[in-house]
Amino acid sequence: xxxxxxxxxxxxxxxxxxxxxxxxxxxxxxxPERAAAFGFTTVYSFGDSLSDTGNSFAITxxxxxxxxxxxxxxxxxxxxxxxxxxxxxxxxxLQTLAVGGARTNxxxxxxxxxxxxxxxxxxxxxxxxGQPDALYILWLGANDYLNGGSRDPVPxxxxxxxxxxxxxxxxxxxxxxxxxxxxxSVPGTSGDPVIAAALNQLTQAHNxxxxxxxxxxxxxxxxxxxxxxxxxxxxxxxxxxxxxxGFTNVxxxxxxxxCPTPSTYLFWDxxxxxxxGHFQLAEFAYDSLQSQAVPEPTTIVGLFLGxxxxxxxxxxxxxxxx
Numbered sequence: 001x002x003x004x005x006x007x008x009x010x011x012x013x014x015x016x017x018x019x020x021x022x023x024x025x026x027x028x029x030x031x032p033e034r035a036a037a038f039g040f041t042t043v044y045s046f047g048d049s050l051s052d053t054g055n056s057f058a059i060t061x062x063x064x065x066x067x068x069x070x071x072x073x074x075x076x077x078x079x080x081x082x083x084x085x086x087x088x089x090x091x092x093x094l095q096t097l098a099v100g101g102a103r104t105n106x107x108x109x110x111x112x113x114x115x116x117x118x119x120x121x122x123x124x125x126x127x128x129x130g131q132p133d134a135l136y137i138l139w140l141g142a143n144d145y146l147n148g149g150s151r152d153p154v155p156x157x158x159x160x161x162x163x164x165x166x167x168x169x170x171x172x173x174x175x176x177x178x179x180x181x182x183x184x185s186v187p188g189t190s191g192d193p194v195i196a197a198a199l200n201q202l203t204q205a206h207n208x209x210x211x212x213x214x215x216x217x218x219x220x221x222x223x224x225x226x227x228x229x230x231x232x233x234x235x236x237x238x239x240x241x242x243x244x245x246g247f248t249n250v251x252x253x254x255x256x257x258x259c260p261t262p263s264t265y266l267f268w269d270x271x272x273x274x275x276x277g278h279f280q281l282a283e284f285a286y287d288s289l290q291s292q293a294v295p296e297p298t299t300i301v302g303l304f305l306g307x308x309x310x311x312x313x314x315x316x317x318x319x320x321x322x
Contacts, residue, residue, distance in 0.1 A: 012158060030062060033096070040092040040135040040174065046123045047082045049076040049100035051274060053084060056100035059116045064100060069255060070268075072275070076100055077268050078254070079275025085138065090289075094136065095297030097123040101147075102140055104159035109147045111267040126164050135289075139178035139229065146183060146271075147201055156182035163215045168217075168224045174204040176227035176289065177214060180208040181235035187253045188270030206230055227292050234284045238266055238277075245280050 045051045049065075056064050057074025065076050072079050099117055101109035106121035110116075120140060131134070144156045164175055183203045184196030185187060218226055226241035242250045247266050254265035254274055262268065263276040268306070273281065 006098045035112075038090055038092075038135070038289065039133060040090050041107050042134040043083060043092045043094050043095045043133065044085040044127060044134055044136045045098050046120060046136070046138045047095065047098035048102040048143050050142075051081055051083055051096065051098035051137075051139055052100045053081060053094075053096040053098070054078060055096060055098065056110070056117055059099070060110070060114050064110055064114070064117075070128075077275050077278060078262050080276070081279060082273075082278040082285065085279050086285050089282065089286050090135070093118075097125070097126055098140070103143045103148055104141055104163070105144075107148070107319060109143055113272050120163055128169070128170065130173070132169055132171060132173040135171070135172065136167050136172050136175045137178070137229075138175070138233070141180050141206060142183060142271075145199070145206075151202060153202065153209050156206060157209045157213055160210060161217065164214075164217060165220065165221075168221055173223065174225050174227070176229055177210070177284070178229035178231045178285075179210055181242060182230050185235070185239060186271045187251060187256075187267050188250065193241035222298060225294055227289055229285055229288050231281065231284070238280065242266070246276065262290070270282070 007152065010060060011117075012026050027276065028125075044218060045053075049056070054074030062074075065074065069071075070076055070078070075081050083094055083098075089095045099108065099119075101111070102123070103109070106119045108117040108119055110117050110221075117169065119139075141156050141160065143253075144150045160177065164177065167175055180203050181199040184199035189199055190196050193260055216225055217224070236248065238245045239250045242248065246264065248264040249259070250266040253263070253267050254262045255269045259265055262274050265274050266276075267275045268274040
């Protein structure tokens, strides 16, 4: 039976109103810029020389690292480190607690000569109260193995786990943890195949145990958003495909070879990246955070309404066909 003109007009009007109300929500939900709005106000960075923006330099009176070798105002590189690129990209300020030489406990590679250089324990204790709208980043552990001489990943991963739990118990809601690059694939260790293989095996054991530990935390801390930063995968890919990252040398130290173009080198010295390498770390970290971000409520509602609209549209087409 054909519909009455009035009923047909009302039905069409209702659908027009529905489209006008729903489509903007769905479009807003699928907008990449909207999805990338994390809402972090501050980035707190815990770690070692890979994230130190000048703390060890200030504590040691400019002795570590020496400006002659590291012309970057206290950074263990030739320019800004990765968190200095990441924080502005997130629209957040940066608070760096990372100190060069820090281990995952309360010790430091240089603490014999400079007692003021502590480890992760001191860094965590400096943040007594967590902020739910801040991002807390932990990336360290290499000093436990390379300088501390440890060959057992259990104590190191335990220290990192306890640090995450301490931040969570203090009120932190967003924590990112980076795993370790292969310690046998950096210029300072890759020259000896036996040592390199042993260090890479140790790195894999560390990263595997860390991933398991973080998985347990997720199950026991449902209100905590825990991000994984697979820096190991990034370094492996950069070494295997250097041209994709703008590098021409991913095996040698720019500092020791006196390279004329540092931006084409992955490593500044025998273990630390150039600032170009740090830039790639920040880009990777940002993409990782975005891919693991929790959708905002408006996004979820928009996707739901968008799905409901499409379902209703299909039903309406079938009705008109009949």
